[in-house]
Amino acid sequence: LPDVNEGGACGAHGGRGAHRHDDKLENSQMRALSRIALIMGILLAALTPAVGADEKDVVEYREHLMKTLHEQSEALGQILSGVIPDDNATAHMDQVALVASLSLKAFEAKVPGGEAKPAVWSNWPDFSKRMNEFAQKTAAAAKAAHDSGNEAGLAQLSDALTCKSCHELYRQEKK
Ligand code: HEC
Numbered sequence: 001l002p003d004v005n006e007g008g009a010c011g012a013h014g015g016r017g018a019h020r021h022d023d024k025l026e027n028s029q030m031r032a033l034s035r036i037a038l039i040m041g042i043l044l045a046a047l048t049p050a051v052g053a054d055e056k057d058v059v060e061y062r063e064h065l066m067k068t069l070h071e072q073s074e075a076l077g078q079i080l081s082g083v084i085p086d087d088n089a090t091a092h093m094d095q096v097a098l099v100a101s102l103s104l105k106a107f108e109a110k111v112p113g114g115e116a117k118p119a120v121w122s123n124w125p126d127f128s129k130r131m132n133e134f135a136q137k138t139a140a141a142a143k144a145a146h147d148s149g150n151e152a153g154l155a156q157l158s159d160a161l162t163c164k165s166c167h168e169l170y171r172q173e174k175k
Contacts, residue, residue, distance in 0.1 A: 059114040062106035065099050072096045073161055080154060089150040093142040093157070100135040104128055115171050127170055134162050 053061070072095045078084040079092070107128075110121045120127050137160035145153025167173075 053109075055111045055113065058106075058109045058111040059116075062103070062116075063114055065103050065106050068099045069096060069103075069163070072099070073163070076154070076157060080157070086150045086154070089154060090142070090145040093138070093145050093153050096161075097135070097138040097142040100131075100138045104131040104135070107131070115174055117170050117172055120170050123170075127166075130162065130166050134160070134166065137162065 072092050075084075076089065076092050076096070079086045079089050107116070107120055112118050112121070137156070141153050141156035141160045143153075144156055
C-alpha cells in the first residue's frame with residue numbers, strides 16, 4: 001500500500017532515479033495522447049466543410065420558408081372568406097410577418113435553383129427592396145391586428161401580401 005502512494009508523490013515532486021520506469025511510462029502516455037490530439041485535429045479539419053449547408057440545403061431552406069408563407073396565408077384566406085372563425089387571425093398574421101422577416105436572409109446566398117429565377121441575384125437591389133417591403137407591410141398588418149383588432153389587420157392584408165407581384169418577376173413555377 002505505501003508503494004502505491006509513494007509512486008504518486010514522487011511523480012508529483014519530479015522524483016528521478018528510483019522511478020525511472022514511471023517516467024518512461026508517463027512519456028509514452030504523453031506521446032499517445034498527443035498522437036490522439038493530432039488525429040482528432042485532422043478529423044475535425046476533414047469534417048468541418050461538411051457541416052456547412054450545401055447548395056441543395058440552401059434551396060430547400062428558402063422553399064421551406066415560402067411554403068410556410070403559403071400555408072399561413074391560405075389559413076388567413078379561409079378566415080377572410082368566413083368559413084373559419086377569426087379567433088386565430090392575429091396569430092396567423094404574426095406568423096406571416098415573422099417568416100417574411102426571415103426570407104431575405106434565405107436568398108442571400110447566391111444559389112440559383114429550385115423555382116428561383118437568376119434575376120433574384122442579377123437584380124438584387126430590386127428583389128431585396130421588394131422582400132423588405134413585404135416584411136414591413138406584413139408587420140404593419142400584424143401590428144394593426146394587435147392594436148386595433150382582427151378587422152383592422154385583415155383589412156391591410158391584401159395590400160401586404162405582395163406574393164404574386166414578386167413571383168411574376170422572380171419565380172418560375174415548375175410543373
Ligand atoms: C420578394 C419576393 C417574394 C415574395 C414577396 C414572396 N415570394 Fe414566394 N417565392 C419567391 C421566389 C424567388 C421563389 C422561388 C424559390 C425557390 O424555389 O428557390 C418563391 C417560391 C415560393 C413557393 C414555392 C416553394 C417551393 O416549394 O418550391 C411558394 C409556395 C411561395 N413562394 C409562396 C409565397 C407566398 C404565399 C407569399 C406571400 C405571402 C410569397 N411567396 C412571397 C419570391 C417571393
